[in-house]
Amino acid sequence: MHKIINVILSGGVGSRLWPLSRKHRPKQYLNIFGDKSLFQLTAIRNINLCDNLIVIGNTDNFELSSEALKEINIDRYGQIIEASPRNTAAAIAFAAFSADRDDILLITPSDHLIEDEDEYERSVNEAINLAKKDSIVTFGLIPTKPETGFGYIQVKGNNVLGFREKPNKETAQEFILNGNFLWNSGMFCFKAGIFLEELKKYQPDVYAKSEIAFNAKNGDSLPLEESMDIPSISVDYAVMEKTDRLKVVKSNFKWSDMGSFESLYNYLKINGHSTDEHGNMVIGTNIHTEFLGIKKSILVVTHDAILVLKREKAQKVKDIYETIENQKLK
Structure with missing residues (x-):
């Protein structure tokens, strides 16, 4: 069997x-x-x-x-x-x-x-x-927002009509309005x-x-x-x-590939991680931190590196990693 x-x-x-x-x-x-x-x-x-x-x-x-x-x-x-x-x-x-x-x-x-x-x-x-x-x-997830960090599957019932690469914001919004696009899991x-x-x-x-x-x-x-x-x-x-x-199996469980700090931010916030009144978050340290004149940003601290980013730029962190990798500084 x-x-x-x-x-x-x-x-x-x-x-x-x-x-x-x-x-x-x-x-x-x-x-x-x-x-x-x-x-x-x-x-x-x-x-x-x-x-x-x-x-x-x-x-x-x-x-x-x-x-x-x-x-x-x-x-x-x-x-x-x-x-x-x-x-x-x-x-x-x-x-x-x-x-x-x-x-x-x-x-x-x-x-x-x-x-x-x-x-x-x-x-x-x-x-x-x-x-x-x-x-x-393949498993397709019913999208909950016009996400630009995921690929999409165009479907009709259980049939797949096509795959689409990670879209820009406008295209992702069109996918949501269409109603026949799923996140590619x-x-x-x-x-x-x-x-x-x-x-x-x-x-x-x-x-x-x-x-x-x-x-x-x-x-x-x-x-x-x-x-x-x-x-x-x-x-x-x-x-x-x-x-x-x-x-395709059309699925509706809560899913994230945790592929960016925006995804991590959302997860941590839902689970009680603190943010300030402007939506800023600190990850990795308990040192008292204030954000002045900055909104929707994340401070990430490890023992040997610090990253400051706007949440909307979360997908670009990969570029920093690749630069460091190429410079052999990682």
């Missing part, structure tokens, strides 16, 4: 949450969302919905994943350690190669905050039922064999070279030389935007 396997994609450095999120401890492992990290919450959320767990990590973070799972008493799981991340198409292919053909994979990023467990469970069960019929399923569900068929059909080079790297792995670890031959492409571009098997 087929198994349902939660595949947690644990890569990424959370560059839009610098300086809180760093390469040595990315946002998914930070305990700033209560007493558990986003990675731990992801594992806990899916443990009763799935039979097995596989973590796709890399040489920089697999020990963080193991430590996080140990803290929540999960000791039965598989892991695949990438020598060099090659984006989500290859990462998911590795999980599919490790499973039986009819196993159903529930692909979940490790850095999403999800609330409303009953609605989440309903959505996952709907996706599993569609996957049993050989569909490739980056979560998927499908049979391992069906995914591999579609990957082989649309990206044969990614399929072939991922298979070579997978077959050459040493224990849990993939080899560097063979991994570097794999084209780096997202699963959206590789499969989702091309396959004719695609279905």
